[in-house]
Amino acid sequence: MFESAQPITVTAKLLNVFSVLFEDSSALESIDVTTIIPRILHIATNYAEDVGPIYDGTGKTNRTRTAQGSSRRIRSKTTTKRDPNLEKSYLPEIQCNCCKILQKISQYEKYTQILILNGVEKRLLDLLSKTSDISVQIAAARAISVCARNNSVQLRLTSLGGVGEFARLLKIDNSESRSTALAALAQLTRENAIACRELKRAPNTLPQLVACLKGPEVDVLNALSIVSELSNDDKAREDLHHFDIVPSIVEALSSDSKRILESLALTLPRVIVTDHEVESFEQTGGMVGLLKCLKSPCLKVRNAGAFASALLSENALAARLLYDSGALEYLCLMKSAEDHHSPQVDVAIRNMLDSNVLLKFAMTGVLDFSDITGDLFYDVGRLKASERLKGLECYANETRLQTMPVWLLNIREPGTDEPPAFTLPVDVRLRSFLKSVIEKVNAFEDLKEKVLNLAKEVADFFGGPITRQEAFGCVDWQAVAKYRCLHSTNIVPIGLPIRAGYRHRALLFKFIADKLRIFSTCVCGEYSIAYNVICTKKSTETPQSYVVNLMDSPGALYVTDSKEASQYCRI
Template identity: 25%
Template sequence: MTHKSRKDSEPLSKEKFGLISIESKSPETAVLLLNSPEEDVVVRACEAIFTFAEKGDENKVSLLGPGALDPLIRLLSHASRAVRRGAVTALGSMAVNSDVKKALRKFNAIPSLLLKLSPEEETVVHEFATLCLSHLSKDFTCKAQIFDGDGLPPLIQLLSSPDPDVQKNSVEVIYNLVQDYKSRLAFHELGGIPSLLELLRSDFPVIQHLALRTLQSVTTDPDSRHTFREQQGFERLMDVLSNADFHDLHAEALQTLSNCLSDSQTVKLVHKSRGVARLVQFLQTPNAPDVQSAAVDCLTKVAQSPESLRLLHEEEIEKVLAELLSVEDVSVKTSACQAVAAMSFHPDSKDVFRDLGVVPTLTQLLRRDSLKLRAAATRALCGLSHGDPLNALSIFNTGGHELLVRQLYETCPKTVASSAATLHNMAAQEAVRSSILSHGAMRALAETLRSKDTAVLLSSSLCVAELACEEDARAELRRAGGLEALVRLLHSQHQELLKNACFAVKVCAGDEPSAVEMCRLGALEVLQEMTRSERHRNAFSELALNSLLKSNLSVKYSLTGRLAATDIITSGFYDPGKARTGHRVLTLEELIEQPLNQHRPVFAVFTGTGQRNDESADDGVLQMLIKEAKENVVPLTTEKEQYAALARLVSEAMGGARAEDHLHEFPWTLHLSELKFHLQSNVVPIGSIRKGIYCHRALLFKCLSDCIGLSCSLVRGDYNRAWNEVVLFDEDPSNTQRTPRRSRFILDLMHEPGRLLGVDTPAALQYQTI
């Protein structure tokens, strides 16, 4: 394409300026003549400036010194057509240079240039005005000026110009503009798509390329895709793709088709027109990686429904993709990985990919430098290993688990999310899980749980839940600060993430240290609130709450006032009293650190046999009571006798039997105050209490029962009341046909130690209340 309407001038030497009527040989003089009142002089000056500028960038820049731009921009509005034509051609020629473009922005030339797009102007004016705008529109600020100046409507009109140069420049400006969301929407609303489709019929490849590139950008919008389809855009693309002479357009046509395939209606059109077979042909195009890559992207979009997956499987697309994974071009490899990920939703395809050795190939791609390739390969491995133990094992056997753990430290969220998800898929197998943990997976996941990316958090929390079934894994996560990040996720407003976080908390609460730490971090209060909320409650919130309480019996007793027979007290248990609404239950360590106060003591159990290594008090008396219970209570023949004997042992250890009407004479409060002062601590070991009433005796009885294998519950009442409930079976040895009767009793530890009080009887109720 050449410029049409200007007269060719005699070539000038680089050193000399074109001769004008006054025989000037300098650009400075020509610039001065732009201000002449004589139209003919101005026109000749513009033509001379144009000719001079056409000779190269050095000449274009040299025109800035004398100040050529300001008068040329003013002349765009001149009454004379010839002057306007001369000014716009000169500016269009100069605007190619980057320094000139910067200067044009300062002179605010765009409004004047947009006025030159009107239908009344000559074709040559349209040509050079759009040429100038095509260069300026590459700048963000200039794009905004063109859009705000209503430049799109005349540009769309000029797409139908009979002049190919005008078409080419206009579509280039539009292409630059529609990179921005607002311009894309406006272009569609202004009805620009039909004009673009017409340009696909152009005789000039450069116009066809620009039209396709513009369509590729525009069709990222759903409404534009709908219009594109209604205007037979799909058929136009297929015409291009079916024409071997248009091979240079195939890559861009496929990229546009890939956008359109985001809509199910276009996918149906592909199936209806046997387009899948055509796409497969493009996959095998030799020495055309851009075409292959775009064709694979299209197939990936097609593979979004079970029916499409079945059809692609019948076309044996897996074999083609396996071959593409071995080509040299990185973009083709990347697209092939994405297609494998899409095809992995078809169960039969997973088996075929495994048989073709695709899993080891993908694993090796995790070692490549390309971030996009690694991300795509990881996603493919994630899909292939989901619900498929054999593929998961194949990743493990090729060392993929170690590479995936490393990738948890990547900066790309997609890679991190897919890596964590793949590790989750693999960790269901115990041997694989242990190896994953040996490479520091929990330390890495502790970092990913701090991510701000939702996909990363979703997969990381699930992976933590899968790995945390191992006690060592929970300890590593705890040391790495992962529990704090996990508890923070309980505040999420994302329902799926909230469910995953609750699931992970449930698993992580499998040991006391982790449960205590999460309670310290506020997990208990959040979960309590969650279970009361219709909106936030989920399938795992209550399970997580129960799991926390089960592993932290001290908090459970403080909150609920009850320990079941299956809740076994161990060393380190403490009774801080009934929890106050809105206040967190402090840990034993925090309570020990508090200065001496006037409040009720905290009663702690130190048996010397637990797993805690931070005990600050040695309860030798309790250990002697445990020894005595094992020697004197355990050997008794019936549970009834054992309960009675243990009750008497507890009573004797805490001041003996006391009549209820003389209980006010029992100096237990003074005794506890003296103990606190003696220990200089608010935490009192349960064995050190020599004068105890209901709550102290019930706790000691529960502790001793759990230590020797007897079954009993612990229930807190009001006003320092607490009691133990036991279950006995009444069997008649002479009647083998009768089912043993199950009876529940409360043990009297205070007034008649060892007496069994039937639950809900007046005697039991009197024991439980004042």
């Protein structure tokens, strides 16, 4: 079978039969593949008298075997004269069928070692580089892309210059050869930094790769796989941006293909990293495209969108732009479907909130140890996911008395407000109190002493110790309403009320503790209950967290899991 002495027409027909026969995996089981592989490789790459050495996977190397196992070749008694013109006409068909057979055999892992021993990667790469027939090039490239799924073959192909060959094939003005080259490069660059480096060096390859993002689905998917691997290198990622990859990605985000949208979303965090790249992505409509993934009816696309949001939102600018685009609302909707949502949904929401302490407090009612309030903070009450956090200028113009006031903590110097045309209320009482309390508290060395005195000062600022029952009705709402009407604003300085309860005290404690570098939390719980937690640690003791009493016994500290802490934090 496949003897070089037989007419080339017979060989061509036999190969065609085998390429069809091997569509059925059971056919491979009934044939001695160890004999077939070297003969097929020989015919594909060098149709001559000698078939070449055979490696059968047993560790033995034989010349062409006969049915009796002899190394001596049995020649046909009747010799057919070879016709060079006939061979030339049939050779492309023969080589294509050989490549198809090798491609099908390569799909089975148990034959991989035999293929490697027979130098499949070198033989096929030689065929690809030497043939001028485009159909043979395509067939060889397809076989190589399947073989390259094996890591050893992948690395061997890289060392033999396979990346350069496929980069050349990528630039041919033929859609089929381009698709085949992309598929092969996607396999070669998979977790292969050397191949990525070689591809980046290939002349005019990156712009061609970016252009493939506008092609058919299979080309886009393979191009995205390559882009994802290339983007692990900062310089390669910068080069991709130089060739305008962002507009191509954004255009692809308008696709109706679920597979493209999923792959794009998974690739985005590798391509969009720096603030400049985030800005470029936003300016070309990328955030709107990502929002499309989060709104998709396909679960895989939604989860991929959540994955992209989670990683992108590690960048503070991206987190803000994602929130502005409305991503948080859809992430919260995904979270509500607890049996379906990806864990990345929680990460995306957390990153988005962590990037904006004002938003985090409005959405969750929680400020953690790492959340620093700064010199300007305001409390708008609890926001729903469908509601948006607005700027102070917008809240100032909401003069409807049926809305809750926005409580302002502002110690900025007058004239530093933004925008310049909008002037925030100056809280003279808060500024004076802050200066005084910092001096008093800093006089103590021990952290617990500092917390005790700060708690007493905050309680005195809001009318001194009060009981739980008094706390819920102690604010003089008439004075607050008068201020809002007088100044035509919905923003009220937190220092305006002479008496206040849980929320005001807990928020002011956190605000001042941040200035004193006392790490604390502020948690607004159920039924207007709010409390602070501090964490203490000495070199000789383990960390211990305490709930701080700001109400009936200011300065008292309760271990967080104690009965007293539970009573203070809950009704």
